[in-house]
Amino acid sequence: MNLYDIIFYLFxxxxxxxxxxxxxAKNIVYAAFSLLFTFFGVSGLYVLLGADFIAIVxxxxxxxGILVLLLFGVMLTHKxxxxxxxxxxxxxxxxxxxxxxxxxxxxxxxxSTHWAVNPAEIPVTTTKSLGKTLVTEYVLIFELLGILxxxxxIGAATIARRDGDK
Amino acid sequence: METIGLNHFLVVxxxxxxxxxxxxxxRKNAIMVLMGIExxxxxxxxxxxxxxxxxNYGLGGQVTALFVIILAAAEAAIALAIVxxxxxxxxxxxxxEIDELNS
Amino acid sequence: MDFSSLYDSLALIKxxxxxxxxxxxxxxxxxxxxxxxxxxxxxxxxxxIVSGIYILSDIANEGFAFKMSATxxxxxxxxxxxxxxxxxxxxxxxxxxxVFFAKHSVExxxxxxxxxxxxxxxxxxxxxxxxxxxxSDLIMIYVSMELLSxxxxxxAGFIKLRDRNSEASLKYIIFGGVASGVxxxxxxxxYGLTGTTNLYSINAALQSGNINLIVLGFSLLLIVAGIGYKxxxxxxxxxxxxxxxxxxxxxxxxxxxxSKAAGFAILIRFIKTAFVTNVDGSGNWLLVPVFDxxxxxxxxxxxxxxxxxxxxxxxxxxxxxxxxxxxxxxxxLLLGVVVFSQIGIEAILIYxxxxxxxxxxxxxxxxxxxxxxGSEDIHDYSGLGYVxxxxxxxxxxxxxxxTGLPPTAGFIGKLYLFIALIxxxxxxxxxxxxxxxxxxxYYYIRVLKHMFLTKPNGEVKEIKLSTAxxxxxxxLLIPVLVLGIYFSPLVNFAESCLAFLSF
Numbered sequence: 001m002n003l004y005d006i007i008f009y010l011f012x013x014x015x016x017x018x019x020x021x022x023x024x025a026k027n028i029v030y031a032a033f034s035l036l037f038t039f040f041g042v043s044g045l046y047v048l049l050g051a052d053f054i055a056i057v058x059x060x061x062x063x064x065g066i067l068v069l070l071l072f073g074v075m076l077t078h079k080x081x082x083x084x085x086x087x088x089x090x091x092x093x094x095x096x097x098x099x100x101x102x103x104x105x106x107x108x109x110x111x112s113t114h115w116a117v118n119p120a121e122i123p124v125t126t127t128k129s130l131g132k133t134l135v136t137e138y139v140l141i142f143e144l145l146g147i148l149x150x151x152x153x154i155g156a157a158t159i160a161r162r163d164g165d166k
Numbered sequence: 167m168e169t170i171g172l173n174h175f176l177v178v179x180x181x182x183x184x185x186x187x188x189x190x191x192x193r194k195n196a197i198m199v200l201m202g203i204e205x206x207x208x209x210x211x212x213x214x215x216x217x218x219x220x221x222n223y224g225l226g227g228q229v230t231a232l233f234v235i236i237l238a239a240a241e242a243a244i245a246l247a248i249v250x251x252x253x254x255x256x257x258x259x260x261x262x263e264i265d266e267l268n269s
Numbered sequence: 270m271d272f273s274s275l276y277d278s279l280a281l282i283k284x285x286x287x288x289x290x291x292x293x294x295x296x297x298x299x300x301x302x303x304x305x306x307x308x309x310x311x312x313x314x315x316x317x318i319v320s321g322i323y324i325l326s327d328i329a330n331e332g333f334a335f336k337m338s339a340t341x342x343x344x345x346x347x348x349x350x351x352x353x354x355x356x357x358x359x360x361x362x363x364x365x366x367x368v369f370f371a372k373h374s375v376e377x378x379x380x381x382x383x384x385x386x387x388x389x390x391x392x393x394x395x396x397x398x399x400x401x402x403x404x405s406d407l408i409m410i411y412v413s414m415e416l417l418s419x420x421x422x423x424x425a426g427f428i429k430l431r432d433r434n435s436e437a438s439l440k441y442i443i444f445g446g447v448a449s450g451v452x453x454x455x456x457x458x459x460y461g462l463t464g465t466t467n468l469y470s471i472n473a474a475l476q477s478g479n480i481n482l483i484v485l486g487f488s489l490l491l492i493v494a495g496i497g498y499k500x501x502x503x504x505x506x507x508x509x510x511x512x513x514x515x516x517x518x519x520x521x522x523x524x525x526x527x528s529k530a531a532g533f534a535i536l537i538r539f540i541k542t543a544f545v546t547n548v549d550g551s552g553n554w555l556l557v558p559v560f561d562x563x564x565x566x567x568x569x570x571x572x573x574x575x576x577x578x579x580x581x582x583x584x585x586x587x588x589x590x591x592x593x594x595x596x597x598x599x600x601x602l603l604l605g606v607v608v609f610s611q612i613g614i615e616a617i618l619i620y621x622x623x624x625x626x627x628x629x630x631x632x633x634x635x636x637x638x639x640x641x642x643g644s645e646d647i648h649d650y651s652g653l654g655y656v657x658x659x660x661x662x663x664x665x666x667x668x669x670x671x672t673g674l675p676p677t678a679g680f681i682g683k684l685y686l687f688i689a690l691i692x693x694x695x696x697x698x699x700x701x702x703x704x705x706x707x708x709x710x711y712y713y714i715r716v717l718k719h720m721f722l723t724k725p726n727g728e729v730k731e732i733k734l735s736t737a738x739x740x741x742x743x744x745l746l747i748p749v750l751v752l753g754i755y756f757s758p759l760v761n762f763a764e765s766c767l768a769f770l771s772f
Binding site: 002004005008012015016019020022023031032035038039042046048049051053054057058061062065066069070072073074076077092095096099102103106107110111113115117118126129130133134138141145148149152153155157159 | 170171173174178179181182184185186191192195197202208211212216217218220221225226231232238239241242243244247248249250251253
Binding site: 113114116139150152 | 275278289292293296334335337346347383386389390393396400408409412413415416419420422423426427438461462464481483484487
């Protein structure tokens, strides 16, 4: 067992254990904070896969952006001490059984399938070539995402803004 | 013990996907379901990056992962704006309890 | 990719560029004229019409745009062909009608200064749909679908004063997020299996064999779930009644026509491009034998029509009833997909043009009545047929057309679908569809019964219509009647728009 393997199992464990806590936590704030560790674990996996830039973006956008947004959502919409938000789940046992079977099948399928593997040397840093790909082959999607973010920003603002000026 | 390969990463992603689906099915709170959606998107992203490395398919997989992260951020922003707006009228945000529509 | 190929690509997407520029101009105009929002709809109309002219003039232009040079294949993110152009025209036409629809709608007028945002988001939807119908790459499909979805999530909850708008919006975004996430997981598995997300390269990879069929089948089911959510096929339809009832009615009408059209275009292009090896002399598609599309789509079609029609029977709210009716129509349209032939696609193209007219007409009349009486309940329609005969008669025509009875256009649409089915020797499906139409007759006629035959409780006020209202109804009414008798121009046009870009 070399170092790469140990690091993989470490990050995989962080990801999966914290994801378990996310879906089972009774308290929504605990769930949000363990989601932080899930995102961190996933970003570690990206580093192991040679995707350094994606890993950084994962930390910055997911942890710095989405998670903070979620926490704001949690804090703005309820007093943490109140019991108003029922984080408890319904019909847990049948759901656990069905999704357990589904998960077992899916994991078995993923593990047993022979995927086409032909590894090559990934460049040491991907940032430059990634940037090049973004503005050449994927330039249309890149620009489209710009419009999408504009629309999302306008949409979120118009929905959340207080209506003083009807 | 065999060395870490593509399948190991895929198993992690499969577990994350199943947990995401589990959260979507059992949770009633909208923000909790949103967290489940983030787990699903992350599992798909692990797949993309892992396939792109082990299959030597170029950078397409990594670029896609980047796009998905951006889309997830936009989606979270809109969803939380709607949740906030709804919170002004209702005092809770459990999606199953909002049943004024279910006549 | 060098600059000359970029220039070629841009030349192929002029209509989309015009829509994007209009979107930005609307934002700017909205900022400059802070007080007066009267100009915004006209700017929107201008952009739509110019874009429509470009689509018409370039309808014969074909080609791949935004090619993937690095992976040394000649296929691009977009495949521009006449099939896509037909759907783009349909989307532009619907959008023009919806702009007028929203202009006449009291609930949109009441949003006052937020109208600029309304049109910006509407154009976000239009742009997403325009790219969807010609997308030939799974990532492009995903991103354009998200652009459409995000805009429609917000628009579904646009009017904040009514609680049910926000509820509809929240359910829509949560379940929509799940559907698109699941679809993305499916796409990632396809990427792993074939090494590409381009539909043309996927086709080549599937033909070469060596694909794990279980994983492929699983990932296709996930992708179909994502698309099924957009076209509200059963069992992914559960959001439809709530969202359609809760959203502003102009957006409901837009979702039920344009968004569904874009979803169908994606479904058809996905199957045609990624799975069809050959089209034989009589126009039948030969599919790669890796996945049983026929059974899957047949089951969806039967479930969708039957559930849509039977659930519509119990609805008292007209918007909800029309929502279930639009689910049922998605079921009929899936029948056109299931025959897997050029005739089936032609039938879908014809049906969509007619469906747009009759569905928008019905929603418009429901809106007129709701704006004046404040109710969408069927019991408040009692006696309306006599006090406003114009509305009563035109609603009758639209509903008869939705049922599919002659001499209206709806009959022609259904006729072509059934011909395609019988041509492919799928009589069982045709019989189920006819029985479904009979069921649908009951709930459409029930509305008319209330309007004309039920004695109202108390006095019924006349609904005063402006000239613009009457003109709008007549503009939709005339084609519904004329296409029922003289339909060859539409059929010929649809026939000329069956070209898919091939290898």
